[in-house]
Amino acid sequence: MSQKGVQTHAWPLRLAHWTMAIAVLVMIGSGWRIYNAEPILPFRFPLFATLGGDVEAALARHGDPGVASAIAWHFAGMWLLGAAFGLFLLYGLLSGHFRRDYLPLTPRAFVRDFTDALCFRLEHRLGVYNAVQKAFYWGVLLALVVVILSGIAIWKPVQTYPLETLFGGFQGARTVHFLAMTAIVGFLAVHLALVALVPRTLVSMITGRSGPSPEPEGEAP
Ligand code: HEM
Numbered sequence: 109m110s111q112k113g114v115q116t117h118a119w120p121l122r123l124a125h126w127t128m129a130i131a132v133l134v135m136i137g138s139g140w141r142i143y144n145a146e147p148i149l150p151f152r153f154p155l156f157a158t159l160g161g162d163v164e165a166a167l168a169r170h171g172d173p174g175v176a177s178a179i180a181w182h183f184a185g186m187w188l189l190g191a192a193f194g195l196f197l198l199y200g201l202l203s204g205h206f207r208r209d210y211l212p213l214t215p216r217a218f219v220r221d222f223t224d225a226l227c228f229r230l231e232h233r234l235g236v237y238n239a240v241q242k243a244f245y246w247g248v249l250l251a252l253v254v255v256i257l258s259g260i261a262i263w264k265p266v267q268t269y270p271l272e273t274l275f276g277g278f279q280g281a282r283t284v285h286f287l288a289m290t291a292i293v294g295f296l297a298v299h300l301a302l303v304a305l306v307p308r309t310l311v312s313m314i315t316g317r318s319g320p321s322p323e324p325e326g327e328a329p
Pocket of ligand 1: 292
């Protein structure tokens with residue numbers, strides 16, 4: 109990924125990343141609308157943050173508050189996410205990107221970089237991920253695996269009975285799905301805030317390339 113302070117992202121990685129980003133946003137918005145129809149916690153998501161068309165029109169047409177169209181969005185996002193995540197994993201594994209750029213990762217390095225980040229001492233070096241970034245990226249990949257598997261268990265509870273049992277039944281799979289979604293939303297909040305702090309990384313994630321920093325930058329996403 110790095111060439112003498114120049115950050116590069118190959119096109120399959122960028123394609124997978126941006127497709128994954130769109131798919132995840134679609135799945136979160138539509139998922140929140142589906143959740144609102146039968147919440148598992150004592151709150152609902154604000155309607156403006158959900159996806160699934162005009163609620164009033166859906167109520168008038170078939171007496172359902174846009175859940176049917178939210179499910180259609182959720183399934184469309186599901187196929188997109190499956191394809192993009194598959195490409196991301198395939199590229200990361202086959203190109204050696206995960207081995208080269210996400211490893212090594214030790215608890216000691218994580219504690220050191222996390223402490224530096226809390227004290228605003230952590231510099232962002234283009235082309236090199238710090239231990240906090242590496243942990244975050246592994247974490248979100250794991251959350252994506254869990255959200256996909258628990259989603260499959262909810263979608264096809266009979267066909268994937270062992271998977272559903274693993275999650276503690278249908279309600280258990282719903283809870284795990286919700287928790288994994290929450291982890292992804294938490295990742296996104298930090299990810300976007302830190303991309304805003306180091307906008308140069310956005311250039312490389314869009315164009316594939318960003319030159320050396322003129323001066324030390326803040327924390328890394
Ligand atoms: C929606 C808006 C998003 C923006 C603007 C954004 C932006 C970025 C940028 C700029 C980087 C490069 C960081 C660097 O090189 O230092 C990056 C990397 C990354 N992002 Fe995002 N991201 C978004 C959504 C997501 C989502 C939804 C996920 C996953 C759920 C995600 C997962 C990742 C991962 C795993 C990397 C590391 C890529 C690599 O392997 O090199 N991002 N993102």
